Amino acid sequence: MDVTLAAGSAWTDPACPVARTVDLVGDRWSLLIVRDAMDGATTFTEFHQRLGIARNILTDRLRKLVEHGILDKSAATDGRRHTYRLTEAGQDLFTAVVALRQWGERHAFAPDEPHSILVDGQGRELPELHSLGQDGAPLSAEASHVRKTAGTRPA
Template sequence: MDVTLTAGRNWTDPACPVARTVDLVGDRWSLLIIRDAMDGAATFTEFLERLQIARNILTDRLRRLVDHGILDRSATGGRRHTYQLTEAGKDLFTTVVALRQWGERHAFAPHETHSVLVDPQGRPVPVLRIRGEDGSPITADTSHVRRAT
């Protein structure tokens, strides 16, 4: 991200990457806009129809995501624009998949139907697992944060 976008911001916890990420994309609508952009939505109307969001909220979130370098906006004629994920936006794919998979495990009753993310061959995306350089699993119980000094 461009340093000018971060300069002078009031961060929740300036030294924490999780807090900064949540400050940038952590509200419900921003994450759902990012999710839908990953699923092909590109115009204001497409986001509006998919999300059933108030126009003013959508306008605000799209502007913020563009300002934060998550989406690019391109004019398509007149007042119409399309939105595309930037490299920073595409980098959120793993985060969105992790949220999705957590939701599949913890936000649905057993056997309750839900959408499924699939690979190019139509197979469900495997469960994400964090592994160390040696291939061993890393969990909340086996990792810790080294604080900035």
């Protein structure tokens, strides 16, 4: 996967995984494109119709998501257009999207305000995500901290 930014751009915080992720997919449209790809959208037309996004912005975001290895672009069977599919890296955003969705359900809606819900293959609502420690106990921001690494990825 190419994790470089466009020429002239720099990472917001080169040593922070959160900052790099936001640099790659943190704008409104990119995450909504990823969300819709997870929900089955595969063509420019499908993304455009679902999102109501300006065509030039959609073109730019799709290009960036392909360049950064989040979407894969291939010729459609009719040969006139392209299809977009999530790569492994794009699929790996599923947990992050679920976490954002669940945060929104708790904090962005009034208690009786209708909203969509995410369900599993049997139609059951997904359980609430929680960060757990190595011992299986729940973690919070207060119970964790950032440790800088020396260029190696933690196991």
